[in-house]
Amino acid sequence: MDVTTTTEYAADAAIEVREAVPGDYPAVAAFTTDTWESGDYIPEAFPRWMAADDPDTRTFVAVDTTESPPAPESVDGVDPADVDELADGRAVGVCQAVGLSEHEGWMQAMRVDPEYRGRRLSRALNDAGFHWLHETGRRVARNMVFSWNTSGLGASRVNGFEPGTEFRWVQPEPDADATARTDDAAVVDADPDAAWGFWTDAAARDALDGLALDPTESWALSELTRERLRRAAADDRLLVVSAPDGGIGGFSHRVRTSEFEDDGESRTRAEYGVAAWRDRASCDALLAAISRDAASVDADTTRVLIPESVKWVSDTALAGADVGDEPDFVMRADLTERHWA
Structure with a gap:
Protein backbone atom coordinates (compact mmCIF):
# COMPACT_ATOMS: atom_id res chain seq x y z
CA MET A 1 0.00 0.00 0.00
CA ARG A 139 -3.17 2.45 16.21
CA VAL A 140 -0.04 3.39 18.16
CA ALA A 141 3.41 4.33 16.90
CA ARG A 142 6.53 4.55 19.02
CA ASN A 143 10.11 5.59 18.55
CA MET A 144 13.30 5.62 20.60
CA VAL A 145 15.45 8.67 21.23
CA PHE A 146 18.78 8.70 23.07
CA SER A 147 18.37 10.82 26.19
CA TRP A 148 21.26 13.07 25.14
CA ASN A 149 19.68 13.80 21.76
CA THR A 150 17.72 16.90 22.71
CA SER A 151 17.14 17.93 19.10
CA GLY A 152 15.67 14.50 18.39
CA LEU A 153 13.42 14.76 21.44
CA GLY A 154 12.16 18.17 20.37
CA ALA A 155 11.57 17.04 16.80
CA SER A 156 9.64 13.99 18.03
CA ARG A 157 7.29 16.20 20.05
CA VAL A 158 6.76 18.51 17.08
CA ASN A 159 6.05 15.51 14.87
CA GLY A 160 3.24 14.16 17.05
CA PHE A 161 4.95 11.96 19.64
CA GLU A 162 4.27 12.31 23.34
CA PRO A 163 6.43 11.13 26.27
CA GLY A 164 6.21 7.37 26.80
CA THR A 165 8.69 5.59 29.03
CA GLU A 166 12.41 5.26 29.65
CA PHE A 167 14.77 2.35 30.12
CA ARG A 168 18.43 1.55 30.57
CA TRP A 169 20.71 -1.22 29.35
CA VAL A 170 22.63 -3.38 31.80
CA GLN A 171 25.32 -5.84 30.76
CA PRO A 172 26.06 -8.75 33.09
CA GLU A 173 29.17 -10.58 31.97
CA PRO A 174 28.64 -14.02 30.37
CA ASP A 175 29.92 -16.56 32.89
CA ALA A 176 29.03 -20.24 33.00
CA ASP A 177 29.92 -20.33 36.71
CA ALA A 178 28.15 -17.14 37.80
CA THR A 179 26.47 -17.36 41.21
CA ALA A 180 24.28 -15.00 43.19
CA ARG A 181 25.83 -13.29 46.18
CA THR A 182 23.24 -14.76 48.54
CA ASP A 183 21.12 -17.92 48.67
CA ASP A 184 17.90 -16.01 49.35
CA ALA A 185 16.63 -16.49 45.77
CA ALA A 186 17.35 -19.08 43.10
CA VAL A 187 16.39 -20.27 39.63
CA VAL A 188 13.08 -22.16 39.51
CA ASP A 189 11.13 -23.92 36.76
CA ALA A 190 10.69 -21.70 33.70
CA ASP A 191 6.89 -21.60 33.82
CA PRO A 192 5.74 -18.99 31.26
CA ASP A 193 2.30 -18.61 32.82
CA ALA A 194 3.83 -17.98 36.23
CA ALA A 195 6.19 -15.43 34.68
CA TRP A 196 3.23 -13.78 32.93
CA GLY A 197 1.30 -13.63 36.20
CA PHE A 198 4.28 -11.95 37.82
CA TRP A 199 4.58 -9.47 34.93
CA THR A 200 0.94 -8.40 34.98
CA ASP A 201 1.31 -7.18 38.56
CA ALA A 202 4.96 -6.07 38.44
CA ALA A 203 6.15 -2.55 39.17
CA ALA A 204 8.58 -2.99 36.26
CA ARG A 205 5.66 -3.52 33.88
CA ASP A 206 4.03 -0.31 35.06
CA ALA A 207 7.32 1.59 34.70
CA LEU A 208 7.82 0.31 31.14
CA ASP A 209 4.18 0.65 29.99
CA GLY A 210 4.18 -3.10 29.40
CA LEU A 211 6.98 -2.88 26.82
CA ALA A 212 9.97 -5.13 26.19
CA LEU A 213 12.46 -5.61 23.38
CA ASP A 214 10.70 -6.68 20.21
CA PRO A 215 11.74 -10.19 19.11
CA THR A 216 12.00 -9.38 15.40
CA GLU A 217 13.05 -5.73 15.07
CA SER A 218 16.33 -4.78 16.74
CA TRP A 219 16.24 -1.58 18.82
CA ALA A 220 12.42 -1.62 18.86
CA LEU A 221 10.12 -2.10 21.85
CA SER A 222 6.65 -3.65 21.75
CA GLU A 223 4.12 -4.99 24.22
CA LEU A 224 5.25 -8.16 25.97
CA THR A 225 2.68 -10.94 25.62
CA ARG A 226 1.97 -14.25 27.31
CA GLU A 227 2.49 -16.03 23.98
CA ARG A 228 5.94 -14.50 23.64
CA LEU A 229 6.92 -15.92 27.04
CA ARG A 230 5.51 -19.30 26.07
CA ARG A 231 7.63 -19.36 22.92
CA ALA A 232 10.68 -18.38 24.97
CA ALA A 233 10.03 -21.22 27.42
CA ALA A 234 9.58 -23.73 24.58
CA ASP A 235 12.95 -22.65 23.17
CA ASP A 236 14.68 -22.74 26.59
CA ARG A 237 15.10 -18.96 26.57
CA LEU A 238 12.99 -18.10 29.65
CA LEU A 239 14.65 -17.57 33.04
CA VAL A 240 12.59 -17.47 36.26
CA VAL A 241 13.83 -16.96 39.82
CA SER A 242 12.21 -17.24 43.22
CA ALA A 243 11.64 -14.58 45.85
CA PRO A 244 13.13 -14.87 49.36
CA ASP A 245 9.66 -15.36 50.85
CA GLY A 246 8.59 -17.89 48.20
CA GLY A 247 6.75 -17.52 44.91
CA ILE A 248 8.10 -15.87 41.78
CA GLY A 249 10.74 -13.21 42.35
CA GLY A 250 11.50 -12.23 38.77
CA PHE A 251 12.13 -13.33 35.21
CA SER A 252 13.89 -12.49 31.97
CA HIS A 253 13.89 -13.95 28.47
CA ARG A 254 16.50 -14.04 25.74
CA VAL A 255 15.07 -12.62 22.53
CA ARG A 256 18.04 -13.23 20.23
CA THR A 257 21.77 -13.37 19.75
CA SER A 258 23.33 -10.93 17.30
CA GLU A 259 26.71 -10.51 15.69
CA PHE A 260 28.60 -7.20 15.67
CA GLU A 261 32.06 -5.90 14.88
CA ASP A 262 34.33 -4.55 17.62
CA ASP A 263 37.71 -3.24 16.46
CA GLY A 264 37.52 -5.54 13.44
CA GLU A 265 36.68 -8.58 15.53
CA SER A 266 33.37 -10.42 15.24
CA ARG A 267 31.56 -10.72 18.56
CA THR A 268 28.27 -12.20 19.75
CA ARG A 269 25.75 -10.38 21.94
CA ALA A 270 22.92 -12.08 23.82
CA GLU A 271 19.92 -9.75 24.11
CA TYR A 272 17.25 -10.05 26.80
CA GLY A 273 13.82 -8.53 26.26
CA VAL A 274 13.34 -7.32 29.82
CA ALA A 275 14.47 -8.14 33.32
CA ALA A 276 11.87 -7.70 36.08
CA TRP A 277 12.29 -8.57 39.73
CA ARG A 278 10.73 -8.02 43.14
CA ASP A 279 13.70 -7.28 45.39
CA ARG A 280 17.47 -7.06 45.35
CA ALA A 281 17.98 -10.76 46.18
CA SER A 282 15.81 -11.73 43.20
CA CYS A 283 17.72 -9.26 41.03
CA ASP A 284 21.02 -10.81 42.10
CA ALA A 285 19.80 -14.33 41.29
CA LEU A 286 18.28 -13.23 37.97
CA LEU A 287 21.42 -11.47 36.71
CA ALA A 288 23.53 -14.50 37.65
CA ALA A 289 21.11 -16.69 35.66
CA ILE A 290 21.43 -14.33 32.69
CA SER A 291 25.22 -14.55 32.89
CA ARG A 292 25.07 -18.35 32.78
CA ASP A 293 22.52 -18.37 29.97
CA ALA A 294 24.61 -15.98 27.86
CA ALA A 295 27.66 -18.21 28.33
CA SER A 296 25.61 -21.23 27.23
CA VAL A 297 25.09 -19.63 23.79
CA ASP A 298 28.76 -18.57 23.55
CA ALA A 299 27.95 -14.86 23.84
CA ASP A 300 30.80 -12.40 24.39
CA THR A 301 28.56 -9.76 25.93
CA THR A 302 24.94 -9.12 26.91
CA ARG A 303 22.33 -6.40 26.69
CA VAL A 304 19.42 -6.48 29.13
CA LEU A 305 16.57 -3.95 29.22
CA ILE A 306 15.47 -2.67 32.64
CA PRO A 307 13.23 0.21 33.73
CA GLU A 308 14.91 3.54 34.42
CA SER A 309 14.68 4.54 38.07
CA VAL A 310 16.98 4.69 41.06
CA LYS A 311 15.56 1.39 42.39
CA TRP A 312 16.17 -0.70 39.29
CA VAL A 313 19.53 0.83 38.45
CA SER A 314 20.86 0.61 42.02
CA ASP A 315 19.69 -3.00 42.38
CA THR A 316 21.71 -3.98 39.30
CA ALA A 317 24.70 -1.96 40.46
CA LEU A 318 24.54 -3.73 43.82
CA ALA A 319 24.56 -7.07 41.99
CA GLY A 320 27.78 -6.04 40.24
CA ALA A 321 26.47 -5.74 36.68
CA ASP A 322 27.73 -3.09 34.27
CA VAL A 323 25.14 -0.35 33.87
CA GLY A 324 24.75 1.87 30.81
CA ASP A 325 25.83 5.48 31.21
CA GLU A 326 22.52 7.05 30.19
CA PRO A 327 18.87 6.03 29.77
CA ASP A 328 16.98 5.89 26.48
CA PHE A 329 13.53 7.38 25.95
CA VAL A 330 10.56 5.78 24.20
CA MET A 331 7.91 8.13 22.83
CA ARG A 332 4.44 7.27 21.56
CA ALA A 333 1.89 8.68 19.13
CA ASP A 334 -1.83 7.87 19.22
CA LEU A 335 -2.72 7.05 15.62
CA THR A 336 -6.45 7.27 16.30
CA GLU A 337 -5.77 11.00 16.15
CA ARG A 338 -4.96 12.19 12.66
CA HIS A 339 -1.37 13.47 12.67
CA TRP A 340 -0.78 13.44 8.95
CA ALA A 341 -1.78 15.76 6.14
Whole structure:
Protein backbone atom coordinates (compact mmCIF):
# COMPACT_ATOMS: atom_id res chain seq x y z
CA MET A 1 0.00 0.00 0.00
CA ASP A 2 1.68 3.19 -1.23
CA VAL A 3 -0.16 5.99 0.55
CA THR A 4 2.32 8.54 -0.82
CA THR A 5 0.84 8.33 -4.31
CA THR A 6 -2.35 10.09 -3.21
CA THR A 7 -1.24 12.35 -0.34
CA GLU A 8 1.05 15.37 -0.24
CA TYR A 9 2.91 15.55 3.06
CA ALA A 10 5.35 18.41 2.45
CA ALA A 11 4.27 22.04 2.35
CA ASP A 12 7.38 22.86 0.31
CA ALA A 13 6.45 22.69 -3.37
CA ALA A 14 9.93 21.42 -4.30
CA ILE A 15 9.73 18.46 -1.91
CA GLU A 16 7.97 15.17 -2.57
CA VAL A 17 7.63 12.37 -0.03
CA ARG A 18 7.46 8.89 -1.55
CA GLU A 19 8.51 5.32 -0.89
CA ALA A 20 12.24 4.79 -1.30
CA VAL A 21 13.65 2.94 -4.31
CA PRO A 22 17.09 1.35 -4.84
CA GLY A 23 18.17 4.32 -6.96
CA ASP A 24 17.96 6.59 -3.90
CA TYR A 25 20.97 4.84 -2.37
CA PRO A 26 23.75 7.27 -3.43
CA ALA A 27 21.82 10.32 -2.20
CA VAL A 28 20.85 8.67 1.11
CA ALA A 29 24.41 7.46 1.71
CA ALA A 30 25.79 10.91 0.95
CA PHE A 31 23.89 12.69 3.74
CA THR A 32 23.90 9.90 6.36
CA THR A 33 27.55 8.80 6.33
CA ASP A 34 28.64 11.38 8.91
CA THR A 35 25.51 11.64 11.06
CA TRP A 36 27.66 11.09 14.14
CA GLU A 37 31.41 11.00 14.71
CA SER A 38 31.13 7.23 15.06
CA GLY A 39 29.31 6.96 11.74
CA ASP A 40 25.81 5.75 10.90
CA TYR A 41 24.32 2.34 10.12
CA ILE A 42 22.03 3.61 7.35
CA PRO A 43 24.51 3.58 4.42
CA GLU A 44 25.09 -0.12 5.09
CA ALA A 45 21.45 -0.95 5.89
CA PHE A 46 19.72 0.90 3.03
CA PRO A 47 20.59 -1.64 0.29
CA ARG A 48 19.30 -4.46 2.51
CA TRP A 49 16.06 -2.57 3.08
CA MET A 50 15.60 -2.18 -0.65
CA ALA A 51 16.35 -5.86 -1.33
CA ALA A 52 13.91 -7.08 1.32
CA ASP A 53 10.28 -7.78 0.45
CA ASP A 54 8.77 -7.17 3.88
CA PRO A 55 5.06 -6.29 3.92
CA ASP A 56 5.41 -4.91 7.45
CA THR A 57 8.08 -2.33 6.60
CA ARG A 58 8.09 0.82 4.51
CA THR A 59 11.02 3.18 3.93
CA PHE A 60 10.18 6.73 2.90
CA VAL A 61 12.32 9.48 1.42
CA ALA A 62 11.83 13.21 1.07
CA VAL A 63 13.00 14.19 -2.41
CA ASP A 64 14.07 17.55 -3.80
CA THR A 65 12.45 17.32 -7.22
CA THR A 66 14.53 20.24 -8.50
CA GLU A 67 17.87 18.50 -7.88
CA SER A 68 19.55 15.47 -9.43
CA PRO A 69 20.95 12.67 -7.26
CA PRO A 70 24.73 12.40 -6.91
CA ALA A 71 26.61 10.03 -9.18
CA PRO A 72 27.36 6.75 -7.37
CA GLU A 73 31.11 7.10 -7.96
CA SER A 74 31.09 10.46 -6.18
CA VAL A 75 29.83 9.03 -2.86
CA ASP A 76 32.27 7.35 -0.48
CA GLY A 77 31.36 3.74 0.24
CA VAL A 78 28.93 3.35 -2.67
CA ASP A 79 29.84 0.77 -5.29
CA PRO A 80 28.53 1.98 -8.67
CA ALA A 81 27.92 -1.65 -9.62
CA ASP A 82 25.24 -1.77 -6.89
CA VAL A 83 23.19 1.02 -8.49
CA ASP A 84 21.40 -0.03 -11.66
CA GLU A 85 19.46 3.18 -12.16
CA LEU A 86 19.37 6.47 -10.30
CA ALA A 87 16.06 7.67 -8.87
CA ASP A 88 14.23 10.76 -10.02
CA GLY A 89 15.14 13.72 -7.81
CA ARG A 90 17.61 13.90 -4.94
CA ALA A 91 16.68 12.19 -1.66
CA VAL A 92 17.33 14.64 1.19
CA GLY A 93 15.53 12.85 4.04
CA VAL A 94 14.73 9.28 5.04
CA CYS A 95 12.76 7.39 7.67
CA GLN A 96 11.30 3.92 8.14
CA ALA A 97 7.97 2.70 9.51
CA VAL A 98 7.68 -0.87 10.83
CA GLY A 99 4.59 -2.80 11.89
CA LEU A 100 5.55 -4.76 15.01
CA SER A 101 2.15 -6.30 15.72
CA GLU A 102 -1.38 -5.98 14.43
CA HIS A 103 -1.86 -2.74 16.39
CA GLU A 104 1.69 -1.44 17.09
CA GLY A 105 4.03 0.49 14.82
CA TRP A 106 7.61 1.68 15.17
CA MET A 107 9.27 4.71 13.55
CA GLN A 108 13.03 4.72 13.09
CA ALA A 109 15.99 5.87 10.98
CA MET A 110 14.83 9.50 10.77
CA ARG A 111 17.56 11.50 9.02
CA VAL A 112 17.48 14.83 7.14
CA ASP A 113 20.28 16.29 5.02
CA PRO A 114 21.80 19.15 7.07
CA GLU A 115 21.34 21.48 4.10
CA TYR A 116 17.57 20.93 4.28
CA ARG A 117 16.97 21.19 8.02
CA GLY A 118 14.41 23.76 9.09
CA ARG A 119 12.07 22.93 6.17
CA ARG A 120 9.82 20.55 8.20
CA LEU A 121 10.97 17.50 6.30
CA SER A 122 11.02 15.29 9.40
CA ARG A 123 7.36 16.16 9.98
CA ALA A 124 6.51 15.29 6.37
CA LEU A 125 8.37 11.96 6.58
CA ASN A 126 6.76 11.16 9.92
CA ASP A 127 3.31 11.92 8.50
CA ALA A 128 3.87 9.43 5.68
CA GLY A 129 4.93 6.75 8.19
CA PHE A 130 1.98 7.46 10.49
CA HIS A 131 -0.43 7.35 7.57
CA TRP A 132 0.87 4.00 6.31
CA LEU A 133 0.81 2.49 9.80
CA HIS A 134 -2.77 3.65 10.33
CA GLU A 135 -3.90 2.33 6.96
CA THR A 136 -2.42 -1.07 7.80
CA GLY A 137 -4.32 -1.30 11.10
CA ARG A 138 -1.81 0.04 13.60
CA ARG A 139 -3.17 2.45 16.21
CA VAL A 140 -0.04 3.39 18.16
CA ALA A 141 3.41 4.33 16.90
CA ARG A 142 6.53 4.55 19.02
CA ASN A 143 10.11 5.59 18.55
CA MET A 144 13.30 5.62 20.60
CA VAL A 145 15.45 8.67 21.23
CA PHE A 146 18.78 8.70 23.07
CA SER A 147 18.37 10.82 26.19
CA TRP A 148 21.26 13.07 25.14
CA ASN A 149 19.68 13.80 21.76
CA THR A 150 17.72 16.90 22.71
CA SER A 151 17.14 17.93 19.10
CA GLY A 152 15.67 14.50 18.39
CA LEU A 153 13.42 14.76 21.44
CA GLY A 154 12.16 18.17 20.37
CA ALA A 155 11.57 17.04 16.80
CA SER A 156 9.64 13.99 18.03
CA ARG A 157 7.29 16.20 20.05
CA VAL A 158 6.76 18.51 17.08
CA ASN A 159 6.05 15.51 14.87
CA GLY A 160 3.24 14.16 17.05
CA PHE A 161 4.95 11.96 19.64
CA GLU A 162 4.27 12.31 23.34
CA PRO A 163 6.43 11.13 26.27
CA GLY A 164 6.21 7.37 26.80
CA THR A 165 8.69 5.59 29.03
CA GLU A 166 12.41 5.26 29.65
CA PHE A 167 14.77 2.35 30.12
CA ARG A 168 18.43 1.55 30.57
CA TRP A 169 20.71 -1.22 29.35
CA VAL A 170 22.63 -3.38 31.80
CA GLN A 171 25.32 -5.84 30.76
CA PRO A 172 26.06 -8.75 33.09
CA GLU A 173 29.17 -10.58 31.97
CA PRO A 174 28.64 -14.02 30.37
CA ASP A 175 29.92 -16.56 32.89
CA ALA A 176 29.03 -20.24 33.00
CA ASP A 177 29.92 -20.33 36.71
CA ALA A 178 28.15 -17.14 37.80
CA THR A 179 26.47 -17.36 41.21
CA ALA A 180 24.28 -15.00 43.19
CA ARG A 181 25.83 -13.29 46.18
CA THR A 182 23.24 -14.76 48.54
CA ASP A 183 21.12 -17.92 48.67
CA ASP A 184 17.90 -16.01 49.35
CA ALA A 185 16.63 -16.49 45.77
CA ALA A 186 17.35 -19.08 43.10
CA VAL A 187 16.39 -20.27 39.63
CA VAL A 188 13.08 -22.16 39.51
CA ASP A 189 11.13 -23.92 36.76
CA ALA A 190 10.69 -21.70 33.70
CA ASP A 191 6.89 -21.60 33.82
CA PRO A 192 5.74 -18.99 31.26
CA ASP A 193 2.30 -18.61 32.82
CA ALA A 194 3.83 -17.98 36.23
CA ALA A 195 6.19 -15.43 34.68
CA TRP A 196 3.23 -13.78 32.93
CA GLY A 197 1.30 -13.63 36.20
CA PHE A 198 4.28 -11.95 37.82
CA TRP A 199 4.58 -9.47 34.93
CA THR A 200 0.94 -8.40 34.98
CA ASP A 201 1.31 -7.18 38.56
CA ALA A 202 4.96 -6.07 38.44
CA ALA A 203 6.15 -2.55 39.17
CA ALA A 204 8.58 -2.99 36.26
CA ARG A 205 5.66 -3.52 33.88
CA ASP A 206 4.03 -0.31 35.06
CA ALA A 207 7.32 1.59 34.70
CA LEU A 208 7.82 0.31 31.14
CA ASP A 209 4.18 0.65 29.99
CA GLY A 210 4.18 -3.10 29.40
CA LEU A 211 6.98 -2.88 26.82
CA ALA A 212 9.97 -5.13 26.19
CA LEU A 213 12.46 -5.61 23.38
CA ASP A 214 10.70 -6.68 20.21
CA PRO A 215 11.74 -10.19 19.11
CA THR A 216 12.00 -9.38 15.40
CA GLU A 217 13.05 -5.73 15.07
CA SER A 218 16.33 -4.78 16.74
CA TRP A 219 16.24 -1.58 18.82
CA ALA A 220 12.42 -1.62 18.86
CA LEU A 221 10.12 -2.10 21.85
CA SER A 222 6.65 -3.65 21.75
CA GLU A 223 4.12 -4.99 24.22
CA LEU A 224 5.25 -8.16 25.97
CA THR A 225 2.68 -10.94 25.62
CA ARG A 226 1.97 -14.25 27.31
CA GLU A 227 2.49 -16.03 23.98
CA ARG A 228 5.94 -14.50 23.64
CA LEU A 229 6.92 -15.92 27.04
CA ARG A 230 5.51 -19.30 26.07
CA ARG A 231 7.63 -19.36 22.92
CA ALA A 232 10.68 -18.38 24.97
CA ALA A 233 10.03 -21.22 27.42
CA ALA A 234 9.58 -23.73 24.58
CA ASP A 235 12.95 -22.65 23.17
CA ASP A 236 14.68 -22.74 26.59
CA ARG A 237 15.10 -18.96 26.57
CA LEU A 238 12.99 -18.10 29.65
CA LEU A 239 14.65 -17.57 33.04
CA VAL A 240 12.59 -17.47 36.26
CA VAL A 241 13.83 -16.96 39.82
CA SER A 242 12.21 -17.24 43.22
CA ALA A 243 11.64 -14.58 45.85
CA PRO A 244 13.13 -14.87 49.36
CA ASP A 245 9.66 -15.36 50.85
CA GLY A 246 8.59 -17.89 48.20
CA GLY A 247 6.75 -17.52 44.91
CA ILE A 248 8.10 -15.87 41.78
CA GLY A 249 10.74 -13.21 42.35
CA GLY A 250 11.50 -12.23 38.77
CA PHE A 251 12.13 -13.33 35.21
CA SER A 252 13.89 -12.49 31.97
CA HIS A 253 13.89 -13.95 28.47
CA ARG A 254 16.50 -14.04 25.74
CA VAL A 255 15.07 -12.62 22.53
CA ARG A 256 18.04 -13.23 20.23
CA THR A 257 21.77 -13.37 19.75
CA SER A 258 23.33 -10.93 17.30
CA GLU A 259 26.71 -10.51 15.69
CA PHE A 260 28.60 -7.20 15.67
CA GLU A 261 32.06 -5.90 14.88
CA ASP A 262 34.33 -4.55 17.62
CA ASP A 263 37.71 -3.24 16.46
CA GLY A 264 37.52 -5.54 13.44
CA GLU A 265 36.68 -8.58 15.53
CA SER A 266 33.37 -10.42 15.24
CA ARG A 267 31.56 -10.72 18.56
CA THR A 268 28.27 -12.20 19.75
CA ARG A 269 25.75 -10.38 21.94
CA ALA A 270 22.92 -12.08 23.82
CA GLU A 271 19.92 -9.75 24.11
CA TYR A 272 17.25 -10.05 26.80
CA GLY A 273 13.82 -8.53 26.26
CA VAL A 274 13.34 -7.32 29.82
CA ALA A 275 14.47 -8.14 33.32
CA ALA A 276 11.87 -7.70 36.08
CA TRP A 277 12.29 -8.57 39.73
CA ARG A 278 10.73 -8.02 43.14
CA ASP A 279 13.70 -7.28 45.39
CA ARG A 280 17.47 -7.06 45.35
CA ALA A 281 17.98 -10.76 46.18
CA SER A 282 15.81 -11.73 43.20
CA CYS A 283 17.72 -9.26 41.03
CA ASP A 284 21.02 -10.81 42.10
CA ALA A 285 19.80 -14.33 41.29
CA LEU A 286 18.28 -13.23 37.97
CA LEU A 287 21.42 -11.47 36.71
CA ALA A 288 23.53 -14.50 37.65
CA ALA A 289 21.11 -16.69 35.66
CA ILE A 290 21.43 -14.33 32.69
CA SER A 291 25.22 -14.55 32.89
CA ARG A 292 25.07 -18.35 32.78
CA ASP A 293 22.52 -18.37 29.97
CA ALA A 294 24.61 -15.98 27.86
CA ALA A 295 27.66 -18.21 28.33
CA SER A 296 25.61 -21.23 27.23
CA VAL A 297 25.09 -19.63 23.79
CA ASP A 298 28.76 -18.57 23.55
CA ALA A 299 27.95 -14.86 23.84
CA ASP A 300 30.80 -12.40 24.39
CA THR A 301 28.56 -9.76 25.93
CA THR A 302 24.94 -9.12 26.91
CA ARG A 303 22.33 -6.40 26.69
CA VAL A 304 19.42 -6.48 29.13
CA LEU A 305 16.57 -3.95 29.22
CA ILE A 306 15.47 -2.67 32.64
CA PRO A 307 13.23 0.21 33.73
CA GLU A 308 14.91 3.54 34.42
CA SER A 309 14.68 4.54 38.07
CA VAL A 310 16.98 4.69 41.06
CA LYS A 311 15.56 1.39 42.39
CA TRP A 312 16.17 -0.70 39.29
CA VAL A 313 19.53 0.83 38.45
CA SER A 314 20.86 0.61 42.02
CA ASP A 315 19.69 -3.00 42.38
CA THR A 316 21.71 -3.98 39.30
CA ALA A 317 24.70 -1.96 40.46
CA LEU A 318 24.54 -3.73 43.82
CA ALA A 319 24.56 -7.07 41.99
CA GLY A 320 27.78 -6.04 40.24
CA ALA A 321 26.47 -5.74 36.68
CA ASP A 322 27.73 -3.09 34.27
CA VAL A 323 25.14 -0.35 33.87
CA GLY A 324 24.75 1.87 30.81
CA ASP A 325 25.83 5.48 31.21
CA GLU A 326 22.52 7.05 30.19
CA PRO A 327 18.87 6.03 29.77
CA ASP A 328 16.98 5.89 26.48
CA PHE A 329 13.53 7.38 25.95
CA VAL A 330 10.56 5.78 24.20
CA MET A 331 7.91 8.13 22.83
CA ARG A 332 4.44 7.27 21.56
CA ALA A 333 1.89 8.68 19.13
CA ASP A 334 -1.83 7.87 19.22
CA LEU A 335 -2.72 7.05 15.62
CA THR A 336 -6.45 7.27 16.30
CA GLU A 337 -5.77 11.00 16.15
CA ARG A 338 -4.96 12.19 12.66
CA HIS A 339 -1.37 13.47 12.67
CA TRP A 340 -0.78 13.44 8.95
CA ALA A 341 -1.78 15.76 6.14
